[in-house]
Amino acid sequence: MFxxxxxxxxxxxxxxxxxxxxTPASSQTFDDREAVVCTxxxxxxxxxxxDPPETGPLxxxxxxxxxxxxxxxxxxxxxxxxxxxxxxxIFQVLRGLxxxxxxxxxxxxxxxxxxxxxxxxxVDPEAEVSLLIDRGTRTLTVLIGGRFHKQYxxxxxxxxxxxxxxxxxxxxxxxxxxxxxxxxxxxxxVPWGIYGVHGTNKPxxxxxxASHGCIRMFNNSVEEVYPLxxxxxxxxIIDTRQPSLPQLSGKEMKEGMSGQEVVYLxxxxxxxxxxxxxxxxxxxxxxxxxxxxxxxxxxxxxxxxDEATCQVLNExxxxxxxxxxx
Numbered sequence: 636m637f638x639x640x641x642x643x644x645x646x647x648x649x650x651x652x653x654x655x656x657x658t659p660a661s662s663q664t665f666d667d668r669e670a671v672v673c674t675x676x677x678x679x680x681x682x683x684x685x686d687p688p689e690t691g692p693l694x695x696x697x698x699x700x701x702x703x704x705x706x707x708x709x710x711x712x713x714x715x716x717x718x719x720x721x722x723x724x725i726f727q728v729l730r731g732l733x734x735x736x737x738x739x740x741x742x743x744x745x746x747x748x749x750x751x752x753x754x755x756x757x758v759d760p761e762a763e764v765s766l767l768i769d770r771g772t773r774t775l776t777v778l779i780g781g782r783f784h785k786q787y788x789x790x791x792x793x794x795x796x797x798x799x800x801x802x803x804x805x806x807x808x809x810x811x812x813x814x815x816x817x818x819x820x821x822x823x824x825v826p827w828g829i830y831g832v833h834g835t836n837k838p839x840x841x842x843x844x845a846s847h848g849c850i851r852m853f854n855n856s857v858e859e860v861y862p863l864x865x866x867x868x869x870x871x872i873i874d875t876r877q878p879s880l881p882q883l884s885g886k887e888m889k890e891g892m893s894g895q896e897v898v899y900l901x902x903x904x905x906x907x908x909x910x911x912x913x914x915x916x917x918x919x920x921x922x923x924x925x926x927x928x929x930x931x932x933x934x935x936x937x938x939x940x941d942e943a944t945c946q947v948l949n950e951x952x953x954x955x956x957x958x959x960x961x
Contacts, residue, residue, distance in 0.1 A: 652658070663705075663771035682715050688887040689715040697738060700746050705783050706773075715801060719924060721772040724875035728767065729783055730774070765869040766832070766860070768850055770798050771876035773842050775832070775850060787860070790840045790851035798827045798848050798872060801898040802913040805868040807831070808861070817854045819861040823870055826893040826916050880906055880952045888940040892917040900940060903948045904928065906955065934961065 682689055682697060684804075692808045701708040701722045709718030720736040727734045730745045764784075767776040770791050777784040790797060792798040805823035816835015834854040835841070841853055850872075852860070881899045893916050901913040901921060909924045920939035929936045932947050 653870055676841040681740075684715060684717065684720045686734060694719070697723075697746075704746070705786060706750055707786065709711075714902075715874050721774075721875065723770060725767075725769060725776060725786070727772065728769070728873060728875065729778070733879060734873070736875070742899075747866055764863045764865075765871065766864070768798070768832075768870065768872045770800070770872065770874040773844070773862070775852065777863060779863075786855045788842045788859075790835070790843050790845045791847040792846050793844050797847070797913070798850060799828070799830060799895060799898070800827070800872050800874055801869045801895075801901075801915050803872065805832075805864055805866055805870060808864065808866060810861075816849075817852070817857060819854075819857040820855075821861065821870075824914065826914070827895075832860070878952075880955060881953070882943045882948055883940075884940060884951060885945045887942075888917055890919065890922045890938065897921070900925075903952065907951060 649659055662889065668835060679784060680693070682694060687764055690713050692713065694715045695711055697715075698708040698713075698719055701719070701938060704726065706722040707718065708722035709716060723738055723742065724734040724736045725845075726749075727736075727742065730749065732742065732745065732779075754791060763780065764841040765778045765781075766793070767778060768774070768789065773789055773791055774786055775789045776786045787863065789928040803823040803825060805821045806824045807820070809820045809822075811818060812820035814834065814836055816831075820831055820833045822829065828848065830848050830850075832850040833850065834857040835851040837845070837851070840846070840851060845851070880902055883899055885895060889899060895915065897917045898913055898915045900917075901911055901915075904911050904921070904924045905913060906933075907928065911920055911924045913957070925940060925944065926936050926938045928947070929938075934943055934947070
């Protein structure tokens with residue numbers, strides 16, 4: 636696994652090679668030379684949400700590029716506001732970056748890579764479909780073959796009945812499941828309740844925190860998404876308002892348990908490089924992963940999460956969060 640320093644060195648080496656190759660070409664036009672410069676941006680400033688907000692032509696360029704990628708940064712007005720930040724977070728998740736909402740040099744690079752991807756919208760209909768739902772932005776993004784396809788506004792759970800975070804699968808599909816569920820229902824394999832993606836008879840609630848944990852869509856929107864899915868379609872639910880690794884509470888966990896805290900544990904273990912499903916079930920594989928961590932850190936190998944194991948995981952979390960800050 637490459638460190639951020641190694642990746643930075645690799646980027647500038649590749650940048651240098653491009654410049655060395657491009658410079659001696661006497662037949663190169665002015666537009667060609669300008670294109671080489673415009674795609675090399677080590678000095679572009681970082682954009683982030685501030686008070687007062689950042690403004691200017693660079694923000695306009697960012698907003699236009701996000702729109703081209705199918706994301707919604709709000710009005711193209713040159714102001715880096717909450718809508719633009721939320722669109723940046725979704726883009727970061729789609730490209731495997733930490734969802735900080737800050738447009739750093741790395742993010743600029745990924746934006747230009749995404750704009751240059753061949754067939755960005757002409758995706759393979761046979762490739763696997765997955766859904767990415769963000770509680771923070773109240774959006775559902777359809778990915779086909781891992782690439783952006785379309786994004787929808789949704790309603791998610793209220794603070795007292797939150798939509799469960801985790802890596803889920805569609806396990807039940809139905810039309811006209813009930814009047815309160817609109818015209819389509821896609822049930823998820825969340826182990827501590829009945830949750831799903833569905834339509835609604837309360838369209839005014841879309842874009843808000845209004846449900847008992849399910850994901851509501853406009854009926855015409857859920858009717859577009861439904862035929863793209865099947866039993867087994869992956870559904871990842873995140874919340875870009877909070878760090879990608881939420882702090883563990885310190886509660887003891889062991890095999891047979893399930894819940895949101897188990898998902899957080901699994902996210903920590905996966906971030907450490909241990910292959911594991913983040914499905915909220917503390918099963919044999921999660922117990923094995925905990926044992927592996929405990930043996931590696933010279934802790935008692937019990938397969939159960941105790942205070943010492945939580946402390947190791949939270950220390951890793953703090954280190955990772957600090958490393959993500961430029």
